């Protein structure tokens with residue numbers, strides 16, 4: 139019998155996870171079925187319990203349930219615990235386990251592009267859930283200095299105050315979007331501006347050698363401006379595929395090669 143997996147969220151039709159996991163299965167010979175699961179906004183826990191009670195093997199969790207998934211788990215990996223959010227669930231000996239593979243997905247995507255991370259200086263614009271999830275994996279991949287710029291400065295400051303003890307080897311700085319300047323190896327857009335179509339204006343005093351947009355499948359004023367500056371750019375599909383590969387590896391013990399899927 140094939141193993142059953144699902145991605146749970148609300149809404150869920152837009153999710154590309156089934157397509158990715160079926161492609162990984164075809165490449166690796168794993169026999170699986172991977173479905174979309176719409177949970178009511180007030181029914182996340184019941185839907186997860188029902189899935190695992192009916193032979194489900196593993197679940198991915200997407201918007202808006204990652205923090206609820208974190209709260210529901212009996213056991214967390216270190217990176218999920220630091221991220222405060224869970225995107226990968228599985229059950230072992232009656233206990234619900236949770237991991238967060240988003241950050242490693244970003245690291246793998248950037249490394250697959252051959253962009254520099256070791257000893258690098260990185261700018262992340264945005265201080266929401268996605269930024270929280272990537273700080274620890276980026277520093278563990280060798281990032282030396284991380285500046286987090288956010289429209290609401292206090293949110294970037296709070297994030298750094300909460301996480302700095304987990305990455306003592308790195309230099310973390312907060313700044314507001316208005317103060318944005320300096321030289322970076324990579325600038326990462328982790329705002330949801332592209333999802334709403336809002337422009338993000340990058341000042342002339344800001345310089346970077348590569349530009350990574352976490353959103354995918356959307357117009358991005360961040361990437362448009364970066365492309366005009368002539369630097370290499372990427373949207374977030376590689377990060378999505380990277381987090382999916384990490385989840386596939388946790389569940390199936392086989393790691394597909396990210397290069398084959400982006």
Ligand code: NDP
Nearest residue numbers: 264265266267268289290329330331336352353374377378
């Ligand atoms: P959150 O809602 O948690 O955070 C949104 C962030 O965007 C906040 O810092 C907010 O600033 C900022 N923001 C929103 N609108 C604007 C604007 N018009 N101008 C400037 N800043 C703005 O979102 P997430 O952290 O969960 O997601 C962020 C992005 O990352 C999304 O595009 C999402 O799709 C993408 N993502 C991609 C993944 C992938 O696999 N590729 C995985 C996870 C996320 P403020 O604090 O001031 O409100």
